[in-house]
Amino acid sequence: MQIAKKITLLFAILSAVIISLLSGFVWYFSNEFAFEDFYKRLEARVKIAAQIKLTEDVNNKAYAKMRNQYLERLPSEKEYIMRAGEVKALDRQLPASFYNRINTGAMARYRIENHFYAGKFFKNNNNGYIVIVSANDPFGFRELKDLQRILIIGFFLSVILSFIVGWKFSNYMLMPLRNIIKSVKRIKAENLHLRLDVKDGNDxxxxxxxxxxxxxxxxxxxxxxxxxxxxxxxxxxxxxxxxxxxxxxxxxxxxxxxxxxxxxxxxxxxxxxxxxxxxxxxxxxxxxGFNGKNQPWEEVRMDELLWEIKDSVNQVHPNSKIEIDFSKLPDDESLLTLRANKNLMKLALNNIVSNACKYSNEKLVSVSIESNIHTLSIAVTDRGIGIPQTDIQHIFEPFYRASNTNDFKGYGVGLPLSLNIIRLHRGSIAIKSQEGVGTEIKVLLPTMV
CATH class of the missing domain: 1.10.287.130 (Signal transduction histidine kinase, dimerisation/phosphotransfer (DHp) domain)
Structure with missing residues (x-):
């Protein structure tokens, strides 16, 4: 499935969940409070009926007249008055919880669809009475049904709308990605010079x-x-x-x-x-050029490796003068230990030191080592012929030799080989040289490989 379709489907599902929760929230509270006003009207009629029928008051006839004249009669309104403990047949059977609440002295409520009941316990002349008033509320019930219908229709319309909006939104957001894919497809081996357009920003x-x-x-x-x-x-x-x-x-x-x-x-x-x-x-x-996974890696003490390199170079260049400077060694000897391929690392450093000896005409070659918590560096400095500035940028190319090395035997492979090995160990090589003065090559290696 394409990413745009996945995003659209996920967006529609999330929208459906949110809308359904909101609709349920609206329906629940509407259902709870939609009939609150009607219940209060029933409760008022319960109190009036108790006042007129259960109490002896000279004004009761006036109350009854005013009630009939000014108080709206509700649809299917009925009054029931019974002694406490007496079971009187109503228009339908009410649950025991309704009567239990009345017996506690509280106003009881009950609803069956659009038919409502309200009742309360009253005491008169040491006798207990239960007054119940029932009526229909077709208008409120119809409004609740209309709300339910509106919520259902709104839910489906909202889901459809969210699907359409999600589809447009996903296509809009993924348009840059599609442009990148089209651009990448156009790039082949013969036009590797092509590049992608990078928009301003950090997205x-x-x-x-x-x-x-x-x-x-x-x-x-x-x-x-x-x-x-x-x-x-x-x-x-x-x-x-x-x-x-x-x-x-x-x-x-x-x-x-x-x-x-x-x-x-x-x-x-x-x-x-x-x-x-x-x-x-x-x-x-x-x-x-290997990735190093199939080659043996081990813990190597770089200061000890430099002594081995010095002995190896002296065998090839017996008249060479190599001085190893340990004045910058760290107090923590563990910083001198790297995880490396010892043979390859020895080959890389050996090439650098050997080149320094070869092109220095038996002058002193200084090798120094220092290390901190992040980087170990080895600097090889000679006082030889140096490298012309125009050649420095090419000396790491295979078989390239500087223009002032014609009197020296070589093949232009040593430094490129050393660079490959150092890069294999996630390191880098820096070079500083001046023709006729000398060259300094610094190898930088991370202490955590």
Whole structure:
């Protein structure tokens, strides 16, 4: 069932419930108080009848005359006077509760459809008497029936009206959502640049449209990154394969020249190693794109991990100078422990420290760590060649290398791999660099992952 139909149906049901409760409320109190005036008129006649018939007063004849002359006679009005304890047949049988109330001295009331009774106990000359007056009230009863008919008709008309209004209201409220659906359906892989119109305001529809736009931004970036990645990867893989193929042909032509064959084989070996490194890096990039659920996560002491990274980098760059600054360590050692994939985290930080050592020409590389209740940060600072300002925005793109790194061997995969791994741990990387001065890369990781 569509949302508009659900909203309309729910609106109609709620309206029906509210209207029925209101109608019941009106009917109940109308039924209770509609005949109050008629009962009072009967009670007045009970008192007058008792005064005229039960008391000895010289004015009784005058009272009776005035009653007959000026007091309206009610439809089917009858008077019944009986001694207490005497059972006198009335026009119909009244319930025992009616007489019980009379015996208590109170005015008793009873109604059968539009026929009303009022009675009371009177005492005269040490004798007890019961005076009962009955009459019909066709006009009040008819008004009550008319009210009942009006309430029933009004109920059904109100429900129908609420259904129509609910349908119009739901269509009006869901129109922005339908527009969003139509706009989203028009967006395909070939036109990911399209965006939804976001209205001014902070309502749910505006937030939904903005959320879709943010998702489209991420999708467009992912598609562009994928296209660039495939293009760069194919280029990087084709180059060593072309060189290997050429060297094999050269070695086959110079089969009798051992020196040229040795050079060709050495070149083939270098390019094969390069190809292996590229494939390993590509595999690392692919693995770092996992959601992490199938990878082992554990509690990792980040300060201890930095010592392991220092030893690992020193094996690859034995002349490197790495200094680990622990002056900003927190008093609470638990703030240094993160839940992470240790192998991937070690790989990410190792790439950053290794790059700092490689591009600093054996100058000092400083690694500092600090942590608070929300964030753990690791800063790697070198005094190397730095990064040109025009290249900083591209250094996290796969296979991209800064324009001043031609004298250094590399493939442009280390930093993109590190960024993927840090993002996997819900962290971020900040970079600050000046060409010829040095570079500082800061890794920010949440302490609660």
């Amino acid at each position: 749910e529809m505006s937030q939904l449209a903005q959320t879709f736009n943010n998702m489209l931004n991420r999708l467009e970036t992912a598609f562009e990154t994928q296209n660039n990645f495939i293009s760069n990867a194919s280029h990087e893989l084709r180059t060593p394969l072309t060189i290997i193929s050429g060297e094999v042909e050269l070695a086959m032509k110079n089969i009798d020249d051992e020196q040229k064959q040795g050079k060709a084989l050495a070149k083939i070996k270098d390019e094969a190693e390069r190809l292996e490194h590229i494939l390993t890096s590509l595999l690392g990039l692919a693995q770092s």
